[in-house]
Amino acid sequence: MRAFTYERARTPAAAAAAVAANKGAKFIAGGTNLLDLMKLEIETPTHLVDVQDLGLDRIEETKDGGLRIGTLVSNTALASDRRVRKDYGVLTRAIVAGASGQLRNKATTGGNLLQRTRCPYFYDTNQACNKRRPGSGCAAIGGVNRQLGVIGTSDACIATHPSDMAVALRVLDASVETVDAGGKTRSIPVAEFHRLPGDTPHVENALQPGELITAVTLPAPIGGSHFYHKVRDRASYAFALVSVAAVLKADGSGRVAFGGVAPKPWRVEAADAQLPAGAGAAARAAFAGARPTHENAFKITLAERTLAALIAENRA
Ligand SMILES: Cc1cc2nc3c(=O)[nH]c(=O)nc-3n(C[C@H](O)[C@H](O)[C@H](O)COP(=O)(O)OP(=O)(O)OC[C@H]3O[C@@H](n4cnc5c(N)ncnc54)[C@H](O)[C@@H]3O)c2cc1C
Ligand code: SF4
Numbered sequence: 001m002r003a004f005t006y007e008r009a010r011t012p013a014a015a016a017a018a019v020a021a022n023k024g025a026k027f028i029a030g031g032t033n034l035l036d037l038m039k040l041e042i043e044t045p046t047h048l049v050d051v052q053d054l055g056l057d058r059i060e061e062t063k064d065g066g067l068r069i070g071t072l073v074s075n076t077a078l079a080s081d082r083r084v085r086k087d088y089g090v091l092t093r094a095i096v097a098g099a100s101g102q103l104r105n106k107a108t109t110g111g112n113l114l115q116r117t118r119c120p121y122f123y124d125t126n127q128a129c130n131k132r133r134p135g136s137g138c139a140a141i142g143g144v145n146r147q148l149g150v151i152g153t154s155d156a157c158i159a160t161h162p163s164d165m166a167v168a169l170r171v172l173d174a175s176v177e178t179v180d181a182g183g184k185t186r187s188i189p190v191a192e193f194h195r196l197p198g199d200t201p202h203v204e205n206a207l208q209p210g211e212l213i214t215a216v217t218l219p220a221p222i223g224g225s226h227f228y229h230k231v232r233d234r235a236s237y238a239f240a241l242v243s244v245a246a247v248l249k250a251d252g253s254g255r256v257a258f259g260g261v262a263p264k265p266w267r268v269e270a271a272d273a274q275l276p277a278g279a280g281a282a283a284r285a286a287f288a289g290a291r292p293t294h295e296n297a298f299k300i301t302l303a304e305r306t307l308a309a310l311i312a313e314n315r316a
């Protein structure tokens with residue numbers, strides 16, 4: 001690990017200003033992803049701005065009947081919150097499907113959204129990777145890519161976004177609140193937060209340099225039955241091959257988003273409209289234009305079958 005300096009910011013705007021003023025600076029929250037990347041020297045920040053003292057660790061009700069989740073709320077606290085378990089069950093289910101109890105105690109809401117891909121070539125600094133080193137190529141394309149993306153990918157990068165929580169936030173139409181170095185705030189729909197790779201796979205989200213996530217907001221509860229099914233190579237402690245988050249009504253209508261298949265949580269509203277017609281129709285709409293590799297085309301079938309199982313569960 002390279003040497004770095006460290007400070008604990010006192011206000012959100014001061015934290016944003018500290019990172020904006022120093023090109024080598026990064027925020028640190030739970031540290032469960034960033035420190036691993038620093039040990040491998042994939043990330044080499046020269047200064048860390050710790051955001052744990054900013055008072056952003058509460059879940060509050062909003063005027064619109066939704067919830068505002070401070071960025072420092074741990075994954076454990078969020079998944080176990082009484083209001084989340086009652087009205088946003090898909091979120092609780094997605095979070096507990098991820099990582100381990102110890103990791104969820106440290107992992108935060110903002111850090112989870114910003115965790116980086118688990119593409120094995122990204123972690124191997126001997127391999128070409130446009131995300132890690134722009135312009136160096138992509139060893140995964142033509143390499144071992146069974147776990148990588150089938151849609152939303154590009155000729156520069158086929159990595160998937162690894163977060164389970166983000167897939168649930170996408171199906172719930174959540175928004176990300178931020179503050180910049182000048183104290184200016186904005187709200188970004190989760191739908192627009194993560195970027196597709198195009199020819200700049202290292203640009204992963206809509207944040208400007210130094211912009212700090214302060215909270216994630218959930219709209220008022222939408223009712224329905226909440227599901228999160230995660231398919232992986234072993235029963236626990238593994239990232240998704242495919243995951244499906246859905247909120248379904250008794251008449252079969254609803255919303256669906258997929259994880260493990262794309263560089264961002266994958267939701268296509270045209271697929272929601274097809275849910276009453278069944279999993280096949282919804283999956284065809286969701287995966288229209290997919291570009292799987294010979295190793296990972298099974299993910300499209302797997303996604304459809306996982307959705308079919310969950311629709312059957314809703315009917316039962
Ligand atoms: C062994 C292992 C297994 C895992 N399994 C899963 C899994 O199955 N599913 C899953 O979804 N996740 C999994 N994870 C990932 C885990 O969920 C993330 O590491 C965690 O959510 C990151 O949160 P953090 O607070 O520790 O982020 P950090 O590591 O502190 O930060 C991550 C990134 O976010 C930035 N950041 C943090 N907070 C802010 C903020 N407020 N504003 C702007 N930038 C910020 C940091 O600068 C950094 O770039 C696993 C992790 C490990 C180590
Ligand atoms: S798929 Fe993306 S993250 Fe993986 S090696 Fe290629 S450029 Fe890097």
